[in-house]
Amino acid sequence: MQAEQAEQLWTACAGALREQVSETVWMTTFSAVLALRVDGNQLRIAVPNSLVKERIESRYLAVVNGVLGDIGKPGMQLVIEVRTEDAPGHVEPAHGSSGETGIDSVHNPDRSLLINPEVPVENTEQPGELGLKVSPRYTFDAFVTGTSNRFAHAAAMSVAETPARSYNPLFIYGDAGLGKTHLLQAISNYVRENYVTYQVRYVSTEQFLNQYVEAIRQNTLSEFKKRYREIDVLLLDDIQFIEGKEGLQEELFHTFESLYQANKQIVLSSDRPPDAISTLEDRLRSRFKMGLTTEINPPELETRLAILRKKAEGEPITPSPEVLEFIASNITSNIRELEGALIRVCAYASLTSQVLDVALAEFVLDDLISDTQPRPLTPDLILEKTSEMFGFPIDEIRGQSRRRPLVTARQVGMYVMRELTDLSYPAIAREFGGRDHTTVIHAVEKIGGLMKERRQIYDQVTELAQRIRSGE
Numbered sequence: 159m160q161a162e163q164a165e166q167l168w169t170a171c172a173g174a175l176r177e178q179v180s181e182t183v184w185m186t187t188f189s190a191v192l193a194l195r196v197d198g199n200q201l202r203i204a205v206p207n208s209l210v211k212e213r214i215e216s217r218y219l220a221v222v223n224g225v226l227g228d229i230g231k232p233g234m235q236l237v238i239e240v241r242t243e244d245a246p247g248h249v250e251p252a253h254g255s256s257g258e259t260g261i262d263s264v265h266n267p268d269r270s271l272l273i274n275p276e277v278p279v280e281n282t283e284q285p286g287e288l289g290l291k292v293s294p295r296y297t298f299d300a301f302v303t304g305t306s307n308r309f310a311h312a313a314a315m316s317v318a319e320t321p322a323r324s325y326n327p328l329f330i331y332g333d334a335g336l337g338k339t340h341l342l343q344a345i346s347n348y349v350r351e352n353y354v355t356y357q358v359r360y361v362s363t364e365q366f367l368n369q370y371v372e373a374i375r376q377n378t379l380s381e382f383k384k385r386y387r388e389i390d391v392l393l394l395d396d397i398q399f400i401e402g403k404e405g406l407q408e409e410l411f412h413t414f415e416s417l418y419q420a421n422k423q424i425v426l427s428s429d430r431p432p433d434a435i436s437t438l439e440d441r442l443r444s445r446f447k448m449g450l451t452t453e454i455n456p457p458e459l460e461t462r463l464a465i466l467r468k469k470a471e472g473e474p475i476t477p478s479p480e481v482l483e484f485i486a487s488n489i490t491s492n493i494r495e496l497e498g499a500l501i502r503v504c505a506y507a508s509l510t511s512q513v514l515d516v517a518l519a520e521f522v523l524d525d526l527i528s529d530t531q532p533r534p535l536t537p538d539l540i541l542e543k544t545s546e547m548f549g550f551p552i553d554e555i556r557g558q559s560r561r562r563p564l565v566t567a568r569q570v571g572m573y574v575m576r577e578l579t580d581l582s583y584p585a586i587a588r589e590f591g592g593r594d595h596t597t598v599i600h601a602v603e604k605i606g607g608l609m610k611e612r613r614q615i616y617d618q619v620t621e622l623a624q625r626i627r628s629g630e
Contacts, residue, residue, distance in 0.1 A: 160195040160196050160197070161193070161194065161195050163195075163196045164193040164194055164195045164196045164201060164202065164203075165193045167193065167196065167201055167229075167231065167234075168191065168193035168201065168203060169193075170229045171222065171225050171226060172188060172191070174225045174228060174229065174560060175188055175221070175222065175225055176188070177565070178221060178225070178560055178565065178597070186210075187210060187213050187214060187218065188214075190205065190206050190210070191203050191204070191205055192204040192205075192241075194239065197237075199233050199234055199235055200234070200235045200236075200237050201226070201231075201234050201235070201236055201237065202237045202238075202239060203236065203237070203238055203239070204238075204239045204240070204241040205238060205239070205240055205241075206240070206241070207240060208240050210240075211238045211239075211240050214236075214238060215238065217594060218594075219236065220558050221560075223236065223558075224558040224559060225560050228559070228560045228561065291595070291596055291599060292343045292346045292347060292360050293343060294347060296339075296340045296343035296344050296347060297344050297347055297348070298311070298314070298315055298318070298344045298348060300340075300344075300468070301337065301340055301341065301344060302461060302464045302468055303461070304457055304458055304460060304464065305458060306336075306454065306455040306456060306457045306458055306461055307336070307337060307454045307455070307457070307461070309452055310330050310332075310337075310341060310452045310453070310454045311341065313325055313328055313330075313450055313452050314328065314330070314341040314342075314344065314425075315348075317345060317423060317425060318344070318345040318348035318349055318352075319348070319352075321349060321353065321390065321423035322390075322421045322422055325449045325450035326418065326423055326449045327414075327418075327423075327424035327425065327426055327445070327446060327448070327449040327450075328423075328424075328425045328426070328449055328450050328452070329425075329426045329427075329428070329431075329432060329446050329447070329449065329450065329451040329452070330342075330425070330426070330427045330428075330452055330453075330454060331427065331428045331429065331430055331431050331451070331452075331454070332429070332453055332454030332455060333429060333456065333491070333492070333580075334429060334492070334494075334580030335492035335493050335494035335495065335580065336454045336455070336456060336457070336492070336493055337454055337493060338395070338427040338454060339395055341427075341454075342360060342393045342395055342425055342427055343393075345391070345393060345425060346358050346360045346391070346393055349390075349391050353390070356391060357388070357389040357390050357391070358389065358390065358391040358393070359385075359386065359389050359391070359392055359393065360393040360395070361392075361393070361394060361395070362394075362395045362396050362399075362582060362584055363394060363395065363396045363397050363398075363399040363400055364396065364399055364582070364584050364585065365584060366394065366406070366410070367399070367400075367403065367406050369382060370382060370405075370406055370409055383412075383413070386413050386417075387413055387416040387417060389417070389422065390422050391422065391423045391425070392413075392417055392423070392424050392425070393425045394425070394426050394427070395427050395582070396427065396428065396582060397426045397427065397428045397435070397446075398428045398429050398430055398435050400435070400438065400442075401435050401436050401437045401438055402436075402437045404439075407438070407439050407442055410442065411439065411441060411442055411445075414442070415445075418445070424449075426446060431451060431453070432446040432451065433447075456490065456491050456492070457493065457496075459486055462486035462489070462490070462493075462496055463482055463483065463486045465493060465496060465497070466482045466485060466486055466496065466497075466500055467482060469497050469500055470482065470500060470504070473500070473501070473504040473610075474504060474508045474610055475504050475507050475508050475514050477500070477503070477504065478514070478515065480515070480516050481503065481514055481515065481519050482500075484516045484519050484520065485500060485503070485519060485523070488523065488526070488527040489523075489526065489527075494576075495526070495577070498577045499523055499526060501609065501610075502522055502523065502609075502616075502620070503518065503519045503522045503523065504610070505609045505610045505616050506518070506522045506616065508610055509610075509612075509616055510613075522620075525623065525624050525627055525628070535579055535626060535627070536579075537575060537579065537581065537586075537589040539626060540571060540574060540575045540578065540579070541555060541556075541571065541589065543622060543625045543626045544567060544568075544570070544571035544574070544622060546625075547567075547618075547621065547622055547625060548563070548564075548566075548567035548570075550563075550564055550567055555567060555568050555571060555590070556589075556590055556591035557591060558591070566615075566618075568601070569601035569604060569605050570605055570618050570619055570622060571622070572586055572590060572598050572601040572602060572605075573601060573602050573605035573606065573619060574619060574622050574623050574626065575589065576598070576602050577623065578623060578626060578627075582595075583595040583596075583598045583599055583602075584598075586598045605619065
């Protein structure tokens with residue numbers, strides 16, 4: 159009876175959880191959970207190894223508790239046991255083995271589910287807690303080249319084909335939304351596919367800092383150093399955020415030296431060149447410049463048209479060349495905004511069954527092309543307008559509640575913040591209560607898909623964006 163009750167309770171909990179986390183998090187963290195029994199106010203579950211146990215307890219326990227409350231069990235305490243499949247009665251110790259950390263299990267989505275986590279596997283890593291998610295969609299073939307980015311693309315391709323033998327380090331800089339992250343992830347995907355024994359780590363400077371601080375707090379600096387110095391390729395995004403952080407610069411300097419002396423590839427991205435990063439130590443600045451520094455500029459009209467044509471291949475309605483030219487002529491500075499504009503016009507035409515012509519595109523994008531001097535769009539402003547429009551306090555939007563209307567408001571807010579600002583996924587996650595960045599990725603992808611299917615979601619996104627831009 160206790161086992162049956164536990165199974166029913168966890169089934170209800172799992173259904174709600176799967177809607178709130180990304181598919182990667184679900185597969186690597188919750189898919190293999192087994193409900194054991196209910197002991198009073200305790201729900202006991204089993205997971206296949208200590209890595210999954212630690213991940214749930216350190217990152218997702220508040221989420222699970224919130225879901226338990228939503229399904230009518232607010233006082234229920236989750237107790238996690240580690241049991242291997244070949245020995246159902248055996249419980250592992252709570253700590254990991256030989257310094258293993260969550261990134262290795264997430265790099266290989268099946269690894270966290272193995273009976274013996276120490277069994278060697280090929281390098282099919284996919285970043286998770288200790289690195290950013292690498293999208294398989296970000297490849298060199300999917301990157302549209304033009305005069306504004308052709309050299310950066312060629313340099314990144316050369317680095318991927320011959321790691322540490324062409325340009326080391328490679329430093330790519332340019333404004334937000336121009337494709338730097340695409341190139342770094344394309345390098346990651348290419349190396350993993352063609353150098354299967356190579357260890358590749360893609361991480362943002364913000365995550366690198368957070369992990370460094372946590373390592374100091376937990377007295378695990380030796381594991382942290384091993385994690386970043388015993389790899390073959392390090393891809394570090396948004397390096398400009400290192401300015402003003404002396405301790406982090408010291409650690410990065412020694413990490414850089416260790417990798418470079420071992421002939422390992424280093425790739426860095428920034429919104430400015432090394433000389434423009436204030437308070438950067440001279441020894442780091444000189445090392446950033448000792449390889450190749452290349453800039454990505456805003457795309458010219460021909461490149462913007464090519465980007466739109468490629469993006470339009472996946473839309474439910476095929477825009478005419480005139481519509482694409484209208485969008486490309488009016489959205490000029492940012493690829494992210496350019497693609498967002500295309501999604502909006504195609505979604506509107508699909509939902510309203512209207513002919514997608516230039517007049518309709520002009521109507522849908524009026525708020526984008528009429529703002530000659532747009533007001534600063536801050537995270538606080540976006541949260542304030544999200545709160546006003548959906549009728550939920552900002553604290554609840556940032557909180558852990560999983561009530562469906564609130565979840566929708568939160569996900570729409572995340573989508574609009576991603577569309578209207580230059581913030582990275584981890585930065586947006588921090589603005590929404592310090593969530594895992596994969597939650598933001600899931601929200602952006604989910605809302606982007608629903609905009610094409612549900613008029614209500616499309617209208618909510620459009621109205622919120624208009625309120626934010628107009629200040630109404």
